[in-house]
Amino acid sequence: MQANLREHIEKIIPVTDEEFDFISSHFTSRKFKKHQFIIQEGDAVQYSYFVISGLLKLVYTDASAKQHIVSFAMEDWWESDFYAFYTKTKATMSLECLEDTEVLCCSLEDYKKLCDGLQKMERFFLEKATFGFLGSQRRILSWLTSNSKERYEQLLKQYPMLMQRVPKSLIASYLGVSRETLSRLSS
Amino acid sequence: MQANLREHIEKIIPVTDEEFDFISSHFTSRKFKKHQFIIQEGDAVQYSYFVISGLLKLVYTDASAKQHIVSFAMEDWWESDFYAFYTKTKATMSLECLEDTEVLCCSLEDYKKLCDGLQKMERFFLEKATFGFLGSQRRILSWLTSNSKERYEQLLKQYPMLMQRVPKSLIASYLGVSRETLSRLSS
Numbered sequence: 299m300q301a302n303l304r305e306h307i308e309k310i311i312p313v314t315d316e317e318f319d320f321i322s323s324h325f326t327s328r329k330f331k332k333h334q335f336i337i338q339e340g341d342a343v344q345y346s347y348f349v350i351s352g353l354l355k356l357v358y359t360d361a362s363a364k365q366h367i368v369s370f371a372m373e374d375w376w377e378s379d380f381y382a383f384y385t386k387t388k389a390t391m392s393l394e395c396l397e398d399t400e401v402l403c404c405s406l407e408d409y410k411k412l413c414d415g416l417q418k419m420e421r422f423f424l425e426k427a428t429f430g431f432l433g434s435q436r437r438i439l440s441w442l443t444s445n446s447k448e449r450y451e452q453l454l455k456q457y458p459m460l461m462q463r464v465p466k467s468l469i470a471s472y473l474g475v476s477r478e479t480l481s482r483l484s485s
Numbered sequence: 486m487q488a489n490l491r492e493h494i495e496k497i498i499p500v501t502d503e504e505f506d507f508i509s510s511h512f513t514s515r516k517f518k519k520h521q522f523i524i525q526e527g528d529a530v531q532y533s534y535f536v537i538s539g540l541l542k543l544v545y546t547d548a549s550a551k552q553h554i555v556s557f558a559m560e561d562w563w564e565s566d567f568y569a570f571y572t573k574t575k576a577t578m579s580l581e582c583l584e585d586t587e588v589l590c591c592s593l594e595d596y597k598k599l600c601d602g603l604q605k606m607e608r609f610f611l612e613k614a615t616f617g618f619l620g621s622q623r624r625i626l627s628w629l630t631s632n633s634k635e636r637y638e639q640l641l642k643q644y645p646m647l648m649q650r651v652p653k654s655l656i657a658s659y660l661g662v663s664r665e666t667l668s669r670l671s672s
Contacts (some may be wrong), residue, residue: 366666368625380619424607427615432568434621436553442553474628
């Protein structure tokens with residue numbers, strides 16, 4: 299199971315067996331069932347999660363109780379209410395399992411110890427944060443420049459696996475369109 | 486002028502005079518006039534820019550020649566077509582001066598040398614990338630959950646200085662609303 303994490307890290311930086319032992323000592327494993335909440339709005343956010351298997355949705359619920367999908371996460375993705383995680387504030391979003399899910403959890407303290415103890419992990423996290431930022435910027439750009447049909451097609455092209463596993467109603471929420479509009483787009 | 490950079494870095498990590506000499510040797514200074522382009526679409530993107538003084542707009546032009554403001558940058562902000570910068574691909578956006586502007590330029594090679602040569606700079610850039618990502622995520626959330634009036638008010642609250650310096654037509658483009666809608670919102 300930790301093998302997934304090693305493979306994921308080694309896409310960016312090679313690590314020795316000894317280094318990987320050090321890395322994995324900063325993670326703990328947890329399993330959740332479909333529909334279980336990993337983070338609930340208002341909770342302290344103790345961990346950043348690396349997904350070993352399963353599927354998650356990060357959800358923001360607005361003042362009128364409408365749910366908005368901020369992101370999905372599946373195998374090899376990192377997920378959390380990152381703002382709350384990094385600033386040690388309460389969660390403003392919830393993280394819920396759409397399938398039975400297994401994650402590796404890393405606390406902020408362990409994240410810092412890991413960066414302090416092994417410089418190449420700081421390089422690894424810098425690369426992940428940079429490309430996370432670039433991904434968000436691309437999504438903003440697609441909101442500014444594309445209509446819902448184009449956004450749907452971009453998503454389908456970029457994450458075909460995701461589209462097979464996520465219910466249509468949630469894809470609609472992620473794209474900010476109604477379920478009916480999505481049915482028209484995907485037919 | 487480099488003093489701005491030092492002050493900016495020391496908000497996150499303290500540096501000695503010797504360390505700052507090493508840091509500043511990786512930057513070169515350039516001045517641009519209002520309306521000048523720092524990056525044009527199709528260019529190689531050689532630098533990431535730290536703004537000493539002035540104001541920039543990062544613009545994406547869509548297939549129908551409509552301009553979309555991706556972001557603004559003013560004093561103490563970093564700006565570039567970051568995707569093109571990190572992946573060494575051609576610019577898909579342009580970066581233009583809205584005021585006379587002075588920047589410090591750092592190439593990808595110098596950025597890497599800086600991270601390799603001084604671990605605390607890697608920590609600094611990790612922090613900037615992380616909070617850059619969080620800022621983008623907040624903007625996505627505001628697209629999903631807020632109407633144009635709310636987005637306008639959030640921007641006004643978050644960046645009052647920016648709103649005073651940027652023409653209304655560009656604020657409208659950044660918010661994805663028409664100039665007429667913005668006039669109604671801001672009256």
